[in-house]
Amino acid sequence: MKSTQAIVLGCGYAGMLAATVLSEHFKNVIIIERHPDIFNTPPDTTRMGIPQARHSHVLLSQGQLLINQFMPGILDEIEKNHCPQIDWAADARWHSPFGTYPQYLSDIKTFAFSRYYLDHLMIKRILKLSNVTIITGDVLELSGKKHSSTLDTVKIAISDSNQTQELPADLIVDARGRRSTISATLNQLGFKTPQAMKIANTLGYASRVYQLADQDHKDFKQFYLQVRPGKSKRGVVISPIENQRAFVTLIGLGDAKPPQDTEQFDRFLRSLPHSDLQKFLQHLKPLSDVSLCRNLHNVHYRFGSMKTWPKGLIVIGDATCILNPVYGQGMTVAAKQVLLLKENLPLLFDACTAMTWEKNFQEKIDLLLTTPWSMTTAEDLRSLTAKNLPLKLRIMHKYFDAILKLAAKNQAMHTQLTRVLHMLDKPSVFFKPKTIAKVLIHHIIGKS
Numbered sequence: 001m002k003s004t005q006a007i008v009l010g011c012g013y014a015g016m017l018a019a020t021v022l023s024e025h026f027k028n029v030i031i032i033e034r035h036p037d038i039f040n041t042p043p044d045t046t047r048m049g050i051p052q053a054r055h056s057h058v059l060l061s062q063g064q065l066l067i068n069q070f071m072p073g074i075l076d077e078i079e080k081n082h083c084p085q086i087d088w089a090a091d092a093r094w095h096s097p098f099g100t101y102p103q104y105l106s107d108i109k110t111f112a113f114s115r116y117y118l119d120h121l122m123i124k125r126i127l128k129l130s131n132v133t134i135i136t137g138d139v140l141e142l143s144g145k146k147h148s149s150t151l152d153t154v155k156i157a158i159s160d161s162n163q164t165q166e167l168p169a170d171l172i173v174d175a176r177g178r179r180s181t182i183s184a185t186l187n188q189l190g191f192k193t194p195q196a197m198k199i200a201n202t203l204g205y206a207s208r209v210y211q212l213a214d215q216d217h218k219d220f221k222q223f224y225l226q227v228r229p230g231k232s233k234r235g236v237v238i239s240p241i242e243n244q245r246a247f248v249t250l251i252g253l254g255d256a257k258p259p260q261d262t263e264q265f266d267r268f269l270r271s272l273p274h275s276d277l278q279k280f281l282q283h284l285k286p287l288s289d290v291s292l293c294r295n296l297h298n299v300h301y302r303f304g305s306m307k308t309w310p311k312g313l314i315v316i317g318d319a320t321c322i323l324n325p326v327y328g329q330g331m332t333v334a335a336k337q338v339l340l341l342k343e344n345l346p347l348l349f350d351a352c353t354a355m356t357w358e359k360n361f362q363e364k365i366d367l368l369l370t371t372p373w374s375m376t377t378a379e380d381l382r383s384l385t386a387k388n389l390p391l392k393l394r395i396m397h398k399y400f401d402a403i404l405k406l407a408a409k410n411q412a413m414h415t416q417l418t419r420v421l422h423m424l425d426k427p428s429v430f431f432k433p434k435t436i437a438k439v440l441i442h443h444i445i446g447k448s
């Protein structure tokens, strides 16, 4: 029996995936999106609601498997539309802080595309779902009946009009991304939120779109020069996207943040000390201005740890946890949260589990976030001076450095590392006794 109405706040990555899952359980699903430009068609779009799409966006292998599960056939559509496929060993020239990773044929492959393009394909699918409607408007307020801890109404300001509207909801899903104000709203409503965990960094991105003259460049299709606190302050990612173009995203730490001025951008790019990169640049012609992103901090709202949580509301995607994009995990983590929603939704309609369903769901979200949060923040914590770091973390940093060193020399370790980075395996695979022994032996021999 389908419940009545679910309302998703935000038509971004998490919001669209959640709507597809909710449409199987609710009679109506309404998505509220602040910016009407979501219906624009690429390549000319600039979606105001997702300014991060002006930067390179990699959807990891696990993320690609999941999106194809929620939206069957979307990868075939992407392939038919000539988005390049990347073999993460054969086609990726990756200069790590410990050497260049080996290139060989592997089965870790993903399609490469811009975030705009992906959203465009996703919205087309959403519009085909007969019980899902997108309303363009700004979410103003969430409320419920007086003296009740249930939220069941969303007040919105309808776009391009002076009108507001109150919409009833059996379930509200906040997927408003990093600009969500849900923490403040919960506090106003009397639900005390915990102090958010914040791990800052000094990273800055600057990105520009280029025309790719030779898509079949033989040496590699994707280029990554990694930055590392205390080792190398300047790096770059070059990822091909649809329509024979590529994103060039410059990355800088501290005072080495990349600039917005096009000439200075070009100077930064051409000063990076790798002859393979400089040769590759001959295939690229700039098409756009430079976009900057300076706020790349990690924020975890820890809603799962709240003593009381309103019935009728869940929070997913960047609205619950923002990760520094250094490992490109954001969209894949959002998809994993939507998978959790899919698996848990039947419990919402079960009398035994319905009462505490939302609170339990939020606890499960926090559990799911444990691994990606510790992976990403461990990287940012390297910027702290060594004496400020707990001993356990310092040992972890040393162990992971030893893994990276070995991965630059050993194909099997590189495959394992790539599988972990693509969220196909958990980082716990590195703690199997055989792996620890292999890493330590290589580390000791390398030192002697």
Ligand SMILES: Cc1cc2nc3c(=O)[nH]c(=O)nc-3n(C[C@H](O)[C@H](O)[C@H](O)COP(=O)(O)OP(=O)(O)OC[C@H]3O[C@@H](n4cnc5c(N)ncnc54)[C@H](O)[C@@H]3O)c2cc1C
Pocket (backbone or CB within 6 Å): 009, 010, 011, 012, 013, 014, 015, 032, 033, 034, 035, 048, 049, 050, 052, 055, 056, 057, 058, 059, 060, 137, 138, 139, 140, 175, 176, 177, 178, 179, 180, 205, 293, 316, 317, 318, 319, 325, 327, 328, 329, 330, 331, 332, 334
């Ligand atoms: C520079 C940068 C690079 C990144 N690179 C990668 C990468 O390579 N790979 C990766 O997986 N992730 C990457 N990410 C992270 C990724 O962009 C996010 O994790 C992902 O977009 C989260 O999806 P979401 O649906 O939660 O939020 P979003 O996709 O940001 O969507 C939020 C939506 O909510 C709407 N909204 C906001 N407020 C309101 C309101 N009041 N009313 C109505 N609608 C509203 C917005 O308009 C928007 O459409 C990157 C992030 C940044 C900043």
